[in-house]
Amino acid sequence: MSELETLRVRDEVLQAMYWMRAEGIDDAPTEEALARFLAVGAETLRLYLERFCADGYLEPATPGYRLTPVGEEAGKRTFAEEFAGLTGAAHGECDADCWCHSSPEDAAQCLEDRVGHVH
Amino acid sequence: MSTEAAPAGAAVEPTPPKNFMRPCLLLLLREQPTHGYDLLERLKSFGFEPADPGRLYRSLRALERDGLVRSTWERSASGPDRRIYQLTRAGMEELHLRARALAGTRRLMEAFLGRYEEFVALADDGATGSVGAPR
Numbered sequence: 001m002s003e004l005e006t007l008r009v010r011d012e013v014l015q016a017m018y019w020m021r022a023e024g025i026d027d028a029p030t031e032e033a034l035a036r037f038l039a040v041g042a043e044t045l046r047l048y049l050e051r052f053c054a055d056g057y058l059e060p061a062t063p064g065y066r067l068t069p070v071g072e073e074a075g076k077r078t079f080a081e082e083f084a085g086l087t088g089a090a091h092g093e094c095d096a097d098c099w100c101h102s103s104p105e106d107a108a109q110c111l112e113d114r115v116g117h118v119h
Numbered sequence: 120m121s122t123e124a125a126p127a128g129a130a131v132e133p134t135p136p137k138n139f140m141r142p143c144l145l146l147l148l149r150e151q152p153t154h155g156y157d158l159l160e161r162l163k164s165f166g167f168e169p170a171d172p173g174r175l176y177r178s179l180r181a182l183e184r185d186g187l188v189r190s191t192w193e194r195s196a197s198g199p200d201r202r203i204y205q206l207t208r209a210g211m212e213e214l215h216l217r218a219r220a221l222a223g224t225r226r227l228m229e230a231f232l233g234r235y236e237e238f239v240a241l242a243d244d245g246a247t248g249s250v251g252a253p254r
Contacts, residue, residue: 016176022199023156025172037173076200083183083190 001047009048011078012038014057017067018075028061135166136224140178142217143167145210148188152205155179179204187213 001009016038021027031049035042049065052058057071067075125131143165147158158179159170182188187210190202206214232241 018199019155019176019202020172022195022201023154023159023172024198025156037176039173039177072199079202080192 001051006048006051010052010055010057010074011082013045013048013052014067014071014075015079015082017058017065018072018079021067021072026064028064028066030064033064133166136221139165140167140174141182142214142221144175144178144182145187145206145214145217148204148206149211149214152203154193154201154203158204182210186210 013034016034017029020029020037026033029037031046032042034049035045038045049058052071053060053065056068057074058065059068060066140162143162144158147153147161153161155172155175159172159175162175163170179188179190183190183204187207188204189207190204192200193203194200235241
């Protein structure tokens with residue numbers, strides 16, 4: 001496992017475990033549950049989970065793995081960083097006359113109108 | 120022999136259209152910004168049972184990566200902060216496109232069922248009545 005790949009998987013695992021814990025789904029998933037959650041192979045994941053335990057991001061639980069305080073902080077921070085600046089205005093941030101409050105036809109018209117200028 | 124054929128007399132569960140979770144999530148987020156667990160519960164009304172948190176998580180990440188959804192932290196006094204998801208303008212446009220495509224699918228299904236029901240009555244729950252019996 002390359003260091004670059006390890007970093008990528010670490011971010012993915014810590015973010016997923018943070019999300020699962022915050023949503024009350026599971027705060028100590030087994031490697032099988034985590035592999036299903038991420039749609040990856042459990043055998044492959046096991047090696048990474050052992051490494052993340054050794055690095056202090058996870059700790060063994062009964063059964064499964066739990067985030068350490070360091071892992072929780074890293075999961076939360078990288079989650080926010082991953083999508084920072086990626087999206088524009090959200091629904092509800094537009095004005096009261098925005099097309100998103102009306103029909104698909106208005107939306108299509110609005111889309112045409114917005115080409116070349118800000119809505 | 121085809122592996123897609125249901126055994127004779129077996130009940131066939133309704134099958135949602137391919138990638139149906141995506142428009143459902145957009146619609147649910149159009150109704151109100153919310154967090155993952157709430158989405159998981161509300162997806163059940165569209166046939167996503169049993170709940171599959173991993174699939175939801177991956178779908179939300181894909182939507183966010185595509186710029187159709189964005190998430191922010193919601194502070195919690197009693198546990199870890201949660202991500203609150205909301206629709207972006209691009210997400211609203213995608214929702215309209217998907218809804219139109221589904222309306223087209225509905226017309227096709229209605230055409231099929233209309234012709235089918237010329238010779239077999241369907242009960243409200245989709246079960247066949249007297250199969251083969253003229254209406």
